Amino acid sequence: MTSRKAIRSQGVDGLSAYLEKQRKLVEKALAKAMPAASARPITIHAAMRYSVLGGGKRLRPILVLAAAEAVDFERAENLPSILPAACAVELIHTYSLIHDDLPCMDNDDLRRGRPTSHKVYGEGVAILTGDALLTRAFALLAEITPAKRYPLSILLQETAVAAGSLQLIAGQVADLEAEGRKLKIADVRFIHERKTAAMIVLSLRLGAMIANATPGQLKAVTQFGEALGLAFQIIDDILDVTQSSQQLGKSAGKDLKASKATYPAVIGLEASRKEADRLTKKALSALKGLGSKSTRLAQIADQLLGRSS
């Protein structure tokens, strides 16, 4: 069920339609999750909408929904209980991008094909917009209907830890400190696991927990997420080298130029491709215990790896 050939035989067309359907669900929920555009001060709410509703693959919210399906399809269909979690992870992701793009961090002018928040609204409002999105994410968690095994306190705790100083923020700090230094692959991995994989693991775990996963199911999606999250970031590193800014929607080739923490910079393109492939296979094999309900997760992983080949 989880060999890559078997996954593809189930049809990429089916996957595209699925992703598009889920993306639309998420877009609608995100728009609803934003405070009214007319609320004072208008600037901050315009800036929140600009960054959140400005496109993006919505990978993390789709993983929330797909992980819930992989555990319990009927529970996953109960959208009012699960969409707030899907929106929350996207808002945390968006806030982290806004702050990462600031002049004192990665100093990026382009994001999702458009000028970054600080370019449009200035640094002060951009910082506050990130703060507001992070805060709004936690408000959304309060709207979840938790399942029996995982009360709100657990969902809240997991989210705050994944987004906190030991995970997401640890990755960003380590990335900042890495600039200009000679890195080992373990250093790059430390950063990727925290800056990227932690939120992907969180997305999958939130979805699984809201669907009342058994401990075994939760372990399976966690292992899937750890391997997928790292593979995903390595592929992003590879694309930064091989694609143009236009294809990426953000400044290309920047990572190598600034001698940033990337796999290609440390172990080269070919070894990076192999590592991404190995991790994707590892991710797929972690899904075994979940059975056929996890096909969507497998297809998503397969498509993400496919980007680099």
Next chain:
Amino acid sequence: MTSRKAIRSQGVDGLSAYLEKQRKLVEKALAKAMPAASARPITIHAAMRYSVLGGGKRLRPILVLAAAEAVDFERAENLPSILPAACAVELIHTYSLIHDDLPCMDNDDLRRGRPTSHKVYGEGVAILTGDALLTRAFALLAEITPAKRYPLSILLQETAVAAGSLQLIAGQVADLEAEGRKLKIADVRFIHERKTAAMIVLSLRLGAMIANATPGQLKAVTQFGEALGLAFQIIDDILDVTQSSQQLGKSAGKDLKASKATYPAVIGLEASRKEADRLTKKALSALKGLGSKSTRLAQIADQLLGRSS
């Protein structure tokens, strides 16, 4: 019970000892609430500790504890259920100060008598330290033992709204936008109610809700907090004009210089003092329905106003 003379007759000494005892409780809990200093990356955890454990009156956490006492003394004594909320409001307050002090916001070099976070750790780490403290605050909410009437979802929602783009962050954005403009008193009030009073009201409400307040009790502490919070900020504005930087522990006279949003700048010192006095009386009268258990809240309000006279 709530006339200012009656409050003072109960002894300022008793209040000083009470505040000192509560402050120590809070300091200890805050130190425990920080991730280990040895956790990687060391920088962010040092920066979190630097800002959080660097002194401060701990007014907001003390209000959490005092509001709980005003509702149900025995519940207020159950510290493991209430100290996480006290720490959470202090972490949110500290994060907001770190971000407010940044060069692109208020550009302040001095806070609580020491160099500001970005002066010590640089702008990038200072922004991430604020982010980490805000995130940690939400993790702490998960440790509260909620009372029957107010489940965790309510406490979480209230916190996120008070700290969000319609309250705390709205105040900061409006303050940023006010710089250099000619303001009306309603504009200054809009900012103060959001930037200062919202978190003071939240502190009181969290304490009252964890102590399982009746709707009437919750309304009383809310009205107390709205008046006290505004009075508190007006007094801060007054002190900025009348005291030196050394007395304040932060840069003095800055507000008038930058034609910032303050009561003295718009209505003058004397009218500002009168308004602070009027609001403090209003705050005290809101406590009436709570009876003698609210003496501590009344004493705290009286002492805060006393600072300006």
